[in-house]
Amino acid sequence: MKKSMKTHKDLIVWNKSMDLVQYTYELSSSYPDCEKFGLTSQMRRAAVSVPSNIAEGAARNSTKEYIRFLYISLGSLSELETQFLISNRLGYIKNYSEESITEIRKMLLSLIKKLKEFI
DSSP states (O other): OOOOOOSGGGOHHHHHHHHHHHHHHHHHTTSOGGGTTTHHHHHHHHHHHHHHHHHHHHTSSOHHHHHHHHHHHHHHHHHHHHHHHHHHHTTSSSSOOOHHHHHHHHHHHHHHHHHHTTO
């Protein structure tokens, strides 16, 4: 018998985005104090927004609403990617790897595509 998804916490994309939140917090904790209310704060909010919107969308009654929240997650992910690139340019991080962002983006797009089959 196939195990059915019970909540957003069963989604791999949600779990990977939670890992990205943790990574973002750990990485940005070493940023200069002058960035505390700037880049650090923005990065953390964007990172938190990704799994938060996946969760909120999954809790909605309509597939269309779920998809809308997944697109918001995708936007936050792109925002975070830009902030990582800015951090790299400013020398706050070295050798930034886009692998996790790319993987999460692909998973979100795949989930959106799958959900669109049901509307």
